[in-house]
Amino acid sequence: MKFVAITACPTGIAHTYMAAESLEQTAKANGDEIVVETQGSAGSEPLSAEDIASADAVIFAADLAVQGRDRFAGKPIVEAPVKAAINDAAGLFERAKAAAREPVAAAPATPELTSKVGANDKTGTKIRQWLMTGVSYLIPFVAAGGLLIALSFALGGYQIVDAPKVTEHFDAGSVAGWAALMFQIGSAAFDFLVPVLAGFIAFAMADRPAIAPGFVGGAIAVTVSAGFLGGLVAGLLAGGVVLALKKIQVPKAMRGIMPVVVYPLLGSIVVGVLMYVVVGKPIAAATTGLTSWLNSLSGVSALLLGALLGLMMAFDMGGPVNKAAYAFAVGGLTTGATASLQIMAAVMAAGMVPPLALALASTVRKKLFTEAERENGRAAWLLGASFITEGAIPFAAADPFRVIPSIMLGSAVTGSLSMAFGATLRAPHGGIFVVPLIGNPLLFLVALIAGTLVAAGSVIALKQARFRAAERSAVVSGQPVNA
Template sequence: MKFVAITACPTGIAHTYMAAESLEQTAKANGDTIVVETQGSAGSTPLSAEDIATADAVIFAADLAVQGRDRFAGKPIVEAPVKQAINDAAGLFERARAAAAAGSPSPAAPAAGPELTTKVGANDRLGTRIRQWLMTGVSYLIPFVAAGGLLIALSFALGGYQIASAPKVTEHFDAGSVAGWAALMFQIGSAAFSFLVPVLAGFIAFAMADRPAIAPGFVGGAIAVTVGAGFLGGLVAGLLAGGVVMALKRVQVPKAMRGIMPVVVYPLLGSIVVGVLMYVVVGKPMAAATDGLTHWLNSLSGVSAVLLGALLGLMMAFDMGGPVNKAAYTFAVGGLTTGTGASLQIMAAVMGAGMVPPLALALASTVRRKLFTEAERENGRAAWLLGASFITEGAIPFAAADPFRVIPSMMLGSAVTGSLSMAFGATLRAPHGGIFVLPLIGRPLLFTLALLVGTAVSAAAVILLKQLRLRTSDTAAAVTASPVNA
């Protein structure tokens, strides 16, 4: 049979492409053909009209609204979260075959261009909804983090840390000197970083109450920066803005006014309420909490720093790109805006710990090939680059196939790397990049040592656990086949 599919995850980075690869491999194993459109952060090549017309069924593996859905009107459609395509592609194809056999076409969808999306489901529980609200904010935050952080890191590489005190390029810019370009990179990156808290707050609010909440969220986030409340203030501002607009939407208004409510009234009243709350009620306590957290981080040393590194490592490997992983990463990125030594050490520990899972599984699948399937060995070859690039999601195919052995093993190695990185005092000013920003890491040799040790620990742990499982299976098979049992 022939299928077409669309894959899309909120960040549009790893899961989008891993789901596409899983669908393609499963289709090949089944003797089917499939053409996948990846609606990721790098853009997408749309499916051709011929591919859609000749397809028996359509698979949407997406955590957010599919763009151009109207193209598939009249075709049987199967929908699932993007992780299901990674973990259970075979099940998706069974559903697609059933839909094609039933011949149940999808209703025509109205044509729509690209739009802002949220991954919050209408029927999710409150705890899940809160987590998804926060994850939506983080997913829109990541491009600003990557652009701003890497520009700042590049400026330090070109001009040294003293480039932060260079005069404004609007007043003095020497195009013929490296220092002039370094100052320009630093100031562009700083401008991108200045949006972090407002973007976080704005898109948390958007996830809660749609477009009318974006303006109040951005306003609340900007005020959080003004009063010194930082990322904690941004989180609160986003939740406040979303909650206020949700409440305003419940108010019944005459039909004549409904057209202006989302464009004028909700943003206006929401901004007023959130602004007053942030300036008068919430701002100062959140600023005090942020200052207290900063002072606590700066005071960390010895055992407490090592324990924090281990905790962050555990979080980075627990769900490998999921909410817990993103919470640790966002915590580290938030510290970058303070520029303190402890915050830079946390960023280094988080990145090192996040690199361990894919690197460890790449190593394990290379050293003990017989313990892994052919598909896992293929994923292992790709995991070398994913791990080196600090894309923790490269370990997901292994964790999906054997979670009770892989995940604890990865958590152990990541905790080791996080704690060693903190103990060694390695620092990092870039929010991403993996080994490609190694020249920007303080104490790079010790950071590399921490990474190698954690990778070796995780690889050894997963090999040991898989060997134990294999021996247990062999023993059980031998007992079953013995004459006594016969």
């Protein structure tokens, strides 16, 4: 049979493409054909009309609303979370084949821009998806701005923050001049972080009409020094206000101007008043308190925070808990506080541990892993070095009760050691490739290596115990052992 599929995850980075690869490999193993459109952060090549027309069924493995859904009107459609395609692609194909055998009732095309969550999702799921959508649009600004700022410090030192504006003085013949330029470009990108977060949280809740109120609320959050917490609140307020406005019945003649004029106008007014007059100052006070608390961390409290962040980074390997820890670290970068820079270093180091540990374990004890896992292990070296925690997912999906506790332990060790060593990081991403930009880089690497060894050793020990148990059972039953 022939299928077409779309994969999409909230961040559009790893899960999107891993799901596509899993679907393609499973289709090949089944003797089926599939063409996948990856709606990820790198953009996508749309499915051709010929592929869609000839498909027996459609698979949507997505945690977001599928773009261009109306293209598939009249086709049998199977929908599932993106992780289902990674962990159980065969099950998705069975569902798709069953759907292909059933008649499809005609249905009106779904608009391209819809809410980012299904109408029947639970409240907790909706809130998580709203926040993750904001984070997914935030990441490109974080990466561009953070890496530029880190590069400027590497070229010109920390004093580059006091350089004159490049619009007034720019020396193209000096390294300091280019460092100042990099810093000011990166700072300009960072200025968008809170408005982008708020704007796209609102978009996830109420679609395009909520973008303007969300951006306005986010900009006000910056103005009143409410920071990332203010951006989160502004986004939720903007989305909620626009959703409420949409419920108001208006004459048919006015419906055309509501999304482009009335909803953005009234939403911006309401959110602006609330942020300036009601919630902005309390949130700013909470942000100041949080920053002061982070700066006061030392000794055991810093170690415990590093361990907690490490546990979160490894728990779901790129999922909501991982992204919550990452967003917490990124939010601190805007303050420039030393403790916040230490948190960013701890989070990145801890996020690198799971794929690196499993790559190491599958290399030194090959017989404990399948051929497919050993192949994934070879790729996991680069994924881990690049701070792509999702490289551990294939191992965790195959053996969650041994892999997940092991990598959580290793990441917790790395997070604690990184905080204890005082390693700092201004770049929000980059993995091993931004080590020259890290404060105390050798100790950062010591923390990373220690956690990797702990996690790899734990995985090997647990798998070895299972292997020996299988050997004993085989001796009793007289059956050969399958390593």
